[in-house]
Amino acid sequence: MNDVGERMIRELQAIRKALEGSQPLGFGKKVQPVYIFVKHSSESLWYSRDKAVGENVPIAERDLTGYLINVWRFDRQDEATGETVPKINLQVKADQEYVIQSGFSTNFARTFLAGLLGLELEALKEPLTLVVEDNAGSRARPTVFCRVESRGIRMTPTLSRETKAEALYDEVVHKFGFGDPYAVGESG
Numbered sequence: 001m002n003d004v005g006e007r008m009i010r011e012l013q014a015i016r017k018a019l020e021g022s023q024p025l026g027f028g029k030k031v032q033p034v035y036i037f038v039k040h041s042s043e044s045l046w047y048s049r050d051k052a053v054g055e056n057v058p059i060a061e062r063d064l065t066g067y068l069i070n071v072w073r074f075d076r077q078d079e080a081t082g083e084t085v086p087k088i089n090l091q092v093k094a095d096q097e098y099v100i101q102s103g104f105s106t107n108f109a110r111t112f113l114a115g116l117l118g119l120e121l122e123a124l125k126e127p128l129t130l131v132v133e134d135n136a137g138s139r140a141r142p143t144v145f146c147r148v149e150s151r152g153i154r155m156t157p158t159l160s161r162e163t164k165a166e167a168l169y170d171e172v173v174h175k176f177g178f179g180d181p182y183a184v185g186e187s188g
Contacts, residue, residue, distance in 0.1 A: 005121065008121040008122070009121070009176070009177035011125075012121060012124050012125070012176065012177060013177055015067075015124075015125065016069045016070060031096075031097070033091070033096075033097040033098055033099045034048055034096060034097070034098050034099070035048065035049065035098075035099050035100075035101060036048055036059065036064075036098050036099070036100045036101070037049065037056075037100075037101050037102075038100065038101070038102040038103075038106070038108045038132065038144055038146075039144070040134055040142040040143065040144050041058070043058040044058035044059050044060060045062065045132040045133075045134055045144050046059050046100070046132055046144075047059055062131055062132050062133070063129050063130070063131050064092060064094060064098065064100075064129070064130045065094060065127050065128070065129040065130075066092040066093050066094030066095075066098070066127055066128070067092065067093045067094075067124070067126075067127055067128070068090065068091070068092055068116075068124055068128050069091040069092065069093050069097075070089075070090075070091040070178050070179070070181060071088065071089070071090050071091070071113075071116075071169075071172060071173075071176075071178040072088070072089055072178060072179060072180040072181065073086060073087070073088050073089075073104055073169055073180070074086075074087055074088075074089065074180065074182075075087070085103070086103070086104035086105065087101055087102065087103060087104055088101070088102055088103075088104045088109045088112075088165075088169070089101050090102075090112065090130070091181075092130070094127075100130070104165050104169075105164075105165045106144070106165075107143045107144065107145050107159075108132070108144045108145060108146045109146075109165050110159055110163060110165050110168060111145045111146050111147065111157065111159065112130070112146035112148060113165065113168035113169055113171075113172050114155075114157035114159055114163070114168055115146065115147060115148030115155035115156075115157055116148055116155070116172050116176070117157070117168065117171055117172060117175065118148070118155035118157060119148070119150055119155065121175070121176065123150045123151070124176065126150070126151065128148060128149065128150050129148075129149040129150075130146055130147070130148060130149075131146070131147040131148075131149060131154075132144055132145070132146060133145045133146075133147060
């Protein structure tokens with residue numbers, strides 16, 4: 001990577017840190033992000049979880065516009081099967097902080113990562129719009145996709161079945177400097 005690219009990554013990391021640090025000063029509760037989960041259902045394509053009631057809360061809107069702060073991959077232990085399930089988190093600062101969580105190898109994750117790769121570093125200095133879409137009308141199994149829009153331009157990458165989420169993620173991390181905020185010894 002050249003000096004300009006490295007400088008841009010440092011600037012983006014500084015912006016991420018500034019946006020992450022928007023916690024109000026003084027006494028009070030720590031502001032927790034709202035977790036959004038991606039899942040095709042008859043009601044919506046993504047939802048939040050009301051922990052107090054123990055219910056999913058469908059989100060009717062399909063667009064989320066905000067600043068993309070971070071993207072990271074992690075593994076979660078499935079409580080029912082005990083299997084390790086790879087996941088991806090997308091941290092977005094909008095009217096509040098959101099963390100969108102999806103399966104790592106899903107079409108949602110793959111189309112998001114591929115769409116992000118269509119952007120230049122400078123695009124992350126401005127709000128992006130993430131649009132969830134499904135394959136309505138298709139005879140195939142219901143699937144959720146994520147389209148990335150920047151300055152009104154929708155990234156529409158073409159993916160084959162062979163396109164692996166791992167390769168896309170590695171490119172995104174290298175290009176934009178994202179990383180796991182909970183990894184020891186790394187900054188995110």
